Amino acid sequence: MIMTYLEAIADAMRVEMRRDESVIMIGEDIGTYGGAFKLTKGFLDEFGSNRIIDAPISETAIIGAAIGASLNGMRPIAEMQFMDFITNGFNQLVTVAGTTAYRWSLPVPMVVRGPSGGGVGANPFHSRNSEAWFVHATGLKVVCPAFPDDAKGLMMASIRDNDPVVFFEHKGLYRKIKGEVPEGEYIVPLGKARTVRPGAHCSVIAYGSAVHMALEAADILAAEGIDVEIVDIRTLVPFDEASVLESVKKTGRAVVAHEAVLTAGFGGEIAARIADKAFQWLDAPVKRVAAFDSPTPFAPTLEKAVLPNAEKIAHTIRQVCSF
């Protein structure tokens, strides 16, 4: 069935909520209103106010209550209206959820999800890509799907996972990206990368919106005779290092791309792993394409300048291929 990225996420949650009564949702305006992006439209009618819980504007209470409910046998999904607001519940995720397995040997089977990312003129406070923070926190799984089928399969896997998962949806992909999505139960295991385009000359390692930028870049470069392979890592924690190394050993070149800011981004970790474990196979330095180290600005000209795009990725691939 053809679905948008947004419909695929909603479908995953609906299927899981029908299958498992312990799956509940807590968030702001998710009930009657159906969510700021209408992602949970119809959920209140189908599942009732006991399982679709409209919360006050209290990200700490939302995430904290989800942790408590998960310690008591539920599988809560906590919605951040925008992932930017996860900063207001940061302590709950990082201090409590992320340390529970280590300290208590107890599962915290919860998902914190919501729209992240820029490129839609939404200002510094509705555009952030903060996934790397949670990688560095330890104890949290981090998921960044790029396609509708993956969004569904990874969401179902996240709901069933016994660890806390931070699930970054890209709001720019919500209605822009459509694709074939399997109906009913469909699981994409966490920790498995996907080669979305095979190629011979250079590997692009990306996730989220940057996968689409890379695909566009590959089309541009195909006309120039450069054959690009694109590996979508899909999840940052767990990280499928083996698939990345395999691709780089095949092509001998690597460009790492993400929409989040450059410095201390997850791209730095990927580049370090490649340098450490595939050095002998490299024909050129590993290069990164990422956002300029600033908040995401409001005006279209500024935002375009700051964020990565297909042209910037293509430019970097050319540099790597002509090294």
Next chain:
Amino acid sequence: MAKTPASAYSAQQQQELLKYMLMAREFDNAMLRLYRQGKAFGGVYSQLGNEAVSVGSAYALDRFKDVLFPMHRNIGGHFVFGQSLDQLMLNHLARKGSQMRGTDGTGHYADPSLRIYGNVSHLGAMIPVAAGFSLADKLRGITTVSLTYIGDGGAQVGEVHEALNFAAVHKLPLILIIENNQYAYSTPNSLEFACENLSDRAIGYGMHGVTIDGTDVELVYATCVEAVERARRGEGPTLIETRTMRMRGHAEHDDFSYVPKELLAEWSEKDPVETYITLLDKRGVMSREEATVLRKQILADMIAAIDRALEQPWPDAEEGMKSVFMSEQVEG
């Protein structure tokens, strides 16, 4: 001579309340000695002077139905909920066999079989979690009272506000005790808040609130029984402020020279353990001599548990690299 009023509670209840307070007192004394001997490391956070709060409140719950989210000065509640001296000592001394495998210490552990879920050092962080625990059972149509605590210092953290408001909106069976022991580390009440009673905040959340003397174990118990009954009737959370005095430093490294000596002298007259021993003696429920025998037995048990814990080795180093996740999918 006026007769000492009879207690509303049975002799057995009174004896148990005293026993748990003595256990808390002797546990703190033991940790103090271990710290001075260099056998306990990290922070040693005493609850001296606050025993009536943790014991009286936890005693008001049904430990087979309700849940306890204790803070770092609530060791008495662990005993009320049936925790063994051995486990507590292994945790505090970070030895092999502790529930937390040496990853964390003090009372931070969780023991779901005893319905105890410990705290983290970030004050206020566990209050929304306690609310969520009760929320899950509310969705199942079950009333599970969550009892948790915060200090006068921690009560100023934003997370407390969100948790109380959320609990009030959803009428959750949550009891939060604000243990006002006068100082947040070195900061006195006057620099912490400007309201008269911390329980005055309850009205702003639409919940019941009360301030009581936290050195009177039967008063704490009675107040918490009321709160539990209110929660079981579906009337939502209760905020209780207990007034006590922190009779030691923030932790044992702290000489608390910033606390006026007269204040400590004044509160030592109200020592909750000594006061209750005297009261039970007067009531004829337990003589002073019997209390001394009980105390000696508790102390002997404590020393034996310490000896057993200190005989245990440190946890194996590889434990530090295990169980970051419940699933083992993550590779380094």
